[in-house]
Amino acid sequence: MIDLYFWPTPNGKKVTILLEEASIPYRIKPLNIVKGEQFDESYLALNPNHRMPTMVDSDPSGGGAAISVFESGAILMYLAEKSGQFWPQSTDKKYAVVQWLIWQMANMGPKIGEYNHFNRLGSEQGDQSYAIRRFDDEANRLYGVLNYALHKHEFVAGAEYSIADMSVIPWAMNWKAHGQDLDVFPHVKRWLELVLSRPGVQRGLDVGKELTVDPNTFTPEEKERFRRLLFNQRAIPVPGGEFDA
Ligand SMILES: N[C@@H](CCC(=O)N[C@@H](CS)C(=O)NCC(=O)O)C(=O)O
Structure with a gap:
């Protein structure tokens, strides 16, 4: 099964378009980047770049341990290769x-x-x-x-x-x-x-519509929190480490 850590932004929607176009079964794991879930320790273990999306395939071709991939372009290549669709191989x-x-x-x-x-x-x-x-x-x-x-x-x-x-x-x-x-x-x-x-594109773009938040509706406190979280990001320490880079 494919688990997709996802929030409805263009980089996430690239992947849901492919999942829908190629009819690949998947589960959405909402990753609320507005609340800062990209910095959770468990997510950093999958994606040290603390950005969305990330994909985990618990059933990789040829068996073996689950494979986790971050960077939307790499995820597209992985899924296209696995499904044999939308990436000609000559x-x-x-x-x-x-x-x-x-x-x-x-x-x-x-x-x-x-x-x-x-x-x-x-x-x-x-x-x-x-x-x-x-x-x-x-x-x-x-x-x-x-x-x-x-x-x-x-x-x-x-x-x-x-x-x-x-x-x-x-x-x-x-x-x-x-x-x-x-x-x-x-x-x-x-x-x-x-x-x-294309119906597959429309379905892919619709995924997670219910999660969309409009920053224009934020209170001043929420706006400030959003700004602090997403702007001026600097290096994060490794677990147990401490520095102010
Ligand atoms: N090159 C990355 C970019 C991912 C990216 O920038 N994702 C944004 C949402 S579109 C994000 O997670 N932002 C959270 C943040 O800036 O903290 C990819 O394509 O996967």
Whole structure:
């Protein structure tokens, strides 16, 4: 059985899209990152990066002890390989998918994450205009890269729908919140219409809807707690260790 430590954000939804598309049985283990459950000792043992998602497979192919994997891109590769779906294995197609998956993990996810961070920060943290411009440019550049790829082929990594598409969908579907205009990126628009119409994608995006919290409804105390928990994170000590890095 696959257990997925999950909270309904784009990085979690990449994995639920694949689980639904590939009809893999799974259980959701809600990991409330707003309350700070990513720092629980038991979770750190699975994911020392204290981020969501993490997957535990208690029934790995070939038997043996349970396997635990963190980083959404690595989880997509694990599940696609195990199910034999959405990751073609000829060397050329395999690495076409890998390069786009790593592009999403190393570029689109982190840079747009920073775009969101600086745009939501608020003026009480001082002048953010350079950071906002920097990540707005970067978001625009990345949508351009995606548009360029999709003008050459139907799907992100080529002619076949794959885990590379699944890694991009929950991010690119929020183009408006990223300050972008899809009329400027018609190939992204065409592709989004196509992939968002897939029933498996819709089911994957729906997972955990009931867990969603709207930070706009937080009391001032909750807002402050949220800020302290998620912003300005620094190194955590190993168990029993103590330092103020
Ligand atoms: N590269 C990681 C990023 C994971 C990530 O940043 N997850 C966010 C939610 S989308 C998180 O757990 N945030 C909690 C925190 O910042 O403390 C992956 O793709 O798995």
